[in-house]
Amino acid sequence: MTVNGESWPNQARWTGKIYSAGWRESEGGTSQVTEPATGHALAEVGVASPVDVARAGARAAQAAGDWAAQAPSDRVEVLLRTSAALRAHSDTIRDWIVRESAGVPAKGDYEINAGLAQLTHAVGLASLPRGEVLAAQAAGGVSLTWRVPIGVVGVINPWNAPFLFALRVLAPALALGNAVLLKPDPLTPVSGGVLVARLFEDAGLPEGVLHVLPGGARTGQAVAADPHVAMVSFTGSSEAGREVARVASQGLKRISLELGGKNSIIVLDDADIEAAALAGAVSTFGYQGQACVAAGRHVVHADLVEAYTDALVRHAQTMRMGDPRAEGVTIGPVISERQAARIEHIVDESVADGARVLTGGRRDGLFYPPTVLDHVDRAMPAYTKEIFGPVAPVLPFHGETEAIEIANDTEYGLTAAVHSGSVPRATAVAERLHTGMVHINDVSAKDAANAPFGGMGTSGNGSRIGGTASLEQFTQWRWMTAPGQM
Template structure:
C-alpha cells in the first residue's frame, strides 16, 4: 500500500501483482476495498497468477512507466537490469540484514525488550527484522542471559491462539531453508544458547551466541525465528560491525548518549536508523528505503511523490524578449 495509495492519489493507473502465497491478503482484499470505495474501473488492477505467466511483461510493456518491487535482492537486480534497458524508472525494496547494536552504556533491560520484539515479531519474516544483535563486551553477558530468559518464555505453536508469538513460517520451503541454516551453523561450530525441535512449519526460537560477524549465519538474511548475538570489544567496533554486510536497510542502536546514537546514524550504511528502539518501524509520513543491496528509491510522503511523478520545467514569457539574431 505504500506505493498503491500514493500512485492513485497522484493520478496514476496501476497493475498490482501480489505474491501468489499471499494472494488474498495482499491482492484480493485490497482490490475489494478500492472497488467498494468507488474507484473507477481500470484505475487499480490486481492480478493473481504465477510469476512465470507474467514474465517480463511489466518491465518491457511500453505502457508501464514505473516499476515498484518488494522482494529478494536477486530478483530486484534482475528487474533493474531489464528496466534499465528500457530506461524505465524503478523503486526496489529488497533484502536486509538489520543490525541491532547495544553499546556499553545502554539500558540493558530496555534493549532486551526491544530486541525480542524486533527479532521475533511475525517470526522474523520482515525485511526490517533484526538479523544481527551486536553487543559490546561490557554488557554482553548480562544481555545474553536476560535475552535468552525472555525468549524462552515466548509461546510457540498454534497461530489461532492469541497468546502464541512463534507460529508456523509461511511455507515448508522456508521452514526447510531455516532448518538448513541452523544445521549448517551447528556444523560450523557456532555456539547454541537456545534451540528446539521443528514441528511441521513451526520452528521454535533458536539463539546463537559468540557469532563471528563474517560467518555464513551472520551474513545471511534469515527470515525466521533465529537470533544471533555478535560480540564487540568496543563501541567503535560495534558500530563498524554493523555496516559489514552487503545490505543496508534498517538499523538500531541502544545507548544512553543520544548524541552518540546520532553519530552512529550518520556513520552506518543503512537507509534507516532508530535510536533506543528496534528495527521494525514503518510510518507513512517518514522516509522508507535502503541502500546497497537493500534497494533504491524512497517511499513515504513526500519522497514517494518524486518517485511517482515526472518533474517538469514550465515557463511563461510575460514580456517580449529580444534575441541577438
C-alpha cells in the same frame, strides 16, 4: 460482515478470477491458496498470464489519463471512502491476514492501522503544491514547471506484509493521478490483492485504474516488461530485485527497489539491558523474523553480552508457538516449506562451523522456534546471510569502532538500532552506520507513512516511498514556457 445482503468480501464473486476492468476469468488458469498453520485450502484465485498483463496494461494506460484529469478533491474522496471501507471490514481483513500470512492478530492489526495511515497521508499528498514559477529568459515571458503523474505504475508485492505494502504504494500512486497494475505474491494473493481490489471497488475507483494480477515470476516479468508500465515498484529479495531491474531497465522505466537487509541492534556498555533485550526480541522474533527490517545481528558490548543474551533467551522461551489464531500464541509458522528449510540450513551450517544454540534451533514442520546463537564468527552463514527467520546471532564487541565495523560489514544497508543511556552517544554511533534508517533505543523494525522508507547498498537502489519522497517517486517534471512578445 454483510453489505447489501452479501457477505464481504463476497468470495463467490472473485473465486478463480483476476481483477482487471471488473472480475474476470484469466488466461493463466487458477491457483489454490493454502493456510500455512493448518495446510487447509483458503481460496482459489485467478493467475494472470502475460496476455492478461498486456490487456491490463493497455486498459490502465487508457484509464490513467482520465484519472489524472480528475480534480484532486475527487481522487481524495475515493481514498476517504476506501479508508471508511477498511475500517468497516477490518475484522474480516485481519482474519485473512492471519490465516494467509500466518501472523498473529496483532500483526494483522498493525497492517490495517498502518494501511489506514498510508491512505490518510496520501490524502494530503493530493493537495501539495505541484510546481514552481521560474525566472523567464526574456522580459514578459513565462516559465513554469510542475509535476505530472508518471502514468501506469507496476507493483510487485511481497508476502510478508501483503496488505500494508500494497497500500503503501497504491495510496500515494493513486492520489497523485496514476493507474496501477498490482501483482500480489502467489502465497498471499487475497490479503495482498483481492481485498485491496474489493476496497477500492466499493469506494468507487473508476474501472481500469487498478488491476490486480496474481501470479508468480512469469507474471511479475510481464508486469515489469509491459510497455504501458512507466514505473516498477518492487519489494522483495535482493536476488529477485536484480532480475526485476534487469527486465524493467530494457524499457528505460523508473525502478523503485525495496530489498533485503542484514540489520544490527547495537547495545553499548551504558544501555538498559532489559529494554535493549526486549527490543532485540521484538525485532528478531516478531512475525517469525520474516521482515526486511528484522534484526539479523545483535552486536553487544562484551561487558553486557552475558546479561543481554540471558534476557534475550528468556524472552525467546516465553513465546508460545502455534496456530496464530489460537489464544496466547505469539509466534506462528513461517510462510512455506522452502522458507523453513532455508532457516534450518543456515542455522545447522553455522552450528556445524562452531556456533552454539542457546535456545530453539529445531523446527517442527513450518514451525521454527525463536532461536538464539552465540559463538558466531564472521565466516558463518548466520553472520553473512539474511536469515528471514526468528534467529538471533549475538556478537560481542569491545569498542564503538568495532561495533560500527561489524554493523557495516554487509552488502546491505537498510536499518539499525542503537541502544545507550546517552542519546548523543547513540546518535554519534548511528551517524556512522551505512543504513537508510536508524532508530535510537528502539526496535530496528519501524515505518511511518510520513517518513521516507528505504535503504542503501543492496537493500535498494536509493529510492524511497513515504512522506514527500512519494511525490518524487510517482510524478515527473514538466516544463512549459511562453514568450513575452512574438
